[in-house]
Amino acid sequence: MTTFSELGLSERLVLRLTEMGIVDPTPIQLRAIPLALQGRDILGLAQTGTGKTAAFGLPLAQIMLAERGKPAPKSVRGLVLAPTRELAKQIHENLRAYLGKSHLKTGIVVGGQSLSAQANRLARGTDILVATPGRLIDLLDRGAVTLEATGFLVLDEADQMLDLGFIHALRKISDLLPENRQTMLFSATMSKQMNEVAQKYLTGPIRVEVSPPGKAADKITQSVHFIAKAEKTSLLKELLDEHREELALVFSRTKHGAERLRKSLEAAGFAAESIHGNKSQGQRDRALKSFRDGKARILVATDVAARGIDIPDVRHVYNYDLPNVPDNYVHRIGRTARAGADGRAVAFCAPDEASELRAIQKVMKMDIPVASGRPWEGVTPPSNQRNNRGNRGGAGAPGNKHRRPQRRGRGKPRAA
Secondary structure, eight states, X not given: OOXXXXXXXXXXXXXXXXXXXXXXXXXXXXXXXXXXXXXXXXXXEOOTTSOHHHHHHHHHHHHHHHOOXXXXXXXXXXXXXXXXXXXXXXXXXXXXXXHOSOSOOEEEEOTTSOHHHHHHHHTTOEEEEEEOHHHHXXXXXXXXXXXXXXXXXXXXTHHHHXXXXXXXXXXXXXXXXXXXXXXXXXXXXXXXXXXXXXXXXXXXXXXXXXXXXXXXXXXXXXXXXXXXXXXXXXXXXXXXXXXXXXEEXXXXXXXXXXXXXXXXXXXXXXXXXXXXXXXXXXXXXXXXXXXXXXXXXXXXXXXXXXXXOOOTTEEEEEEXXXXXXXXXXHHHHTTSSGGGOOEEEEEEEOGGGHHHHHHHHHHHTSOXXXXXXXXXXXXXXXXXXXXXXXXXXXXTOTTOXXXXXXXXXXXXXXXX
16 A cells, blocks of 8 residues: 555655544545646546545645745735635645644635635735635736736636636636646546646646546445425435434525425424525535534535535435536535445436436436336436335336335326
């Protein structure tokens, strides 16, 4: 087993990792860290939950620690861009943990907070800045920060930045960065547009791929329930009741839908919180803390949380609504089975979501096992199904001679 020392990390950082209980590098760290320390541009492809933050954060920390002097006023030496506030905050916390009590000044700028306060903090200069693209553009437009001295750039979860419409912001930021820099781009998926971004940002990059794009962690047990839309909430409550003491993430497509679902779960006696775009940053932080601490066992979220939650104890992910963007399914279920743990991902598919399920299965290159109901028209049933509801296959699957009767009121699907 290769150690962090053998990857080229300094004794100081290795000791800090040991204090944090981090001993063995993950596959993405094994491959990316030595290349990053050599100053190479990297295109990293890996599923969520594989340790990408340390793969770029540790080399960045070591490079910054080796530099002398202080950053000039308003300048940034190393920039990390992330698509959501939650992910940016998580990255910033990890970087601060790696650096310990060093002299380096780290900063974070995200939406939902005072622009003036952020500008005042940036005025003194920053060694490593973590930012969301939109808020960074706001500060650049105000002249509160300059990227002329930025020698290290990281684009984390770059595919979601494109999904969220940050392509124009990224182009504007790119034009303000020096050409002579080291860049690392990390993504869980690789689209045609992502290839174009990589060509624009990276120079002679080394491609580091530890799992095929669109592939979920091996320890995630997936299943799908074919169910009428009006019956989704009752089924969700039934399934949640089977593991009340375990943490569960429930994904809703809309902000209003997430809030309605949280209230419905609370009324049924579940300890639930919600996180979505209508929540202030303080509310989102408090909801995540309650969920992380186990005070709330259920977190209802929109895709704003799909890349920003790193809680190893999440055992269940429910896709109450299937995502419009199939790649988001991979990111959603990647919130479970983290750090080698087991996890369970359950999807609900209403008749009007059949096309979304087909797109997801195409990206995943697999048929998701049926837990209950019969596939809607146009959805190919899995070829190998088992008979346990909610596991790999299940009751109600076509051709299952011993399936349970369809629950009343759940809608009668059309046969495939």
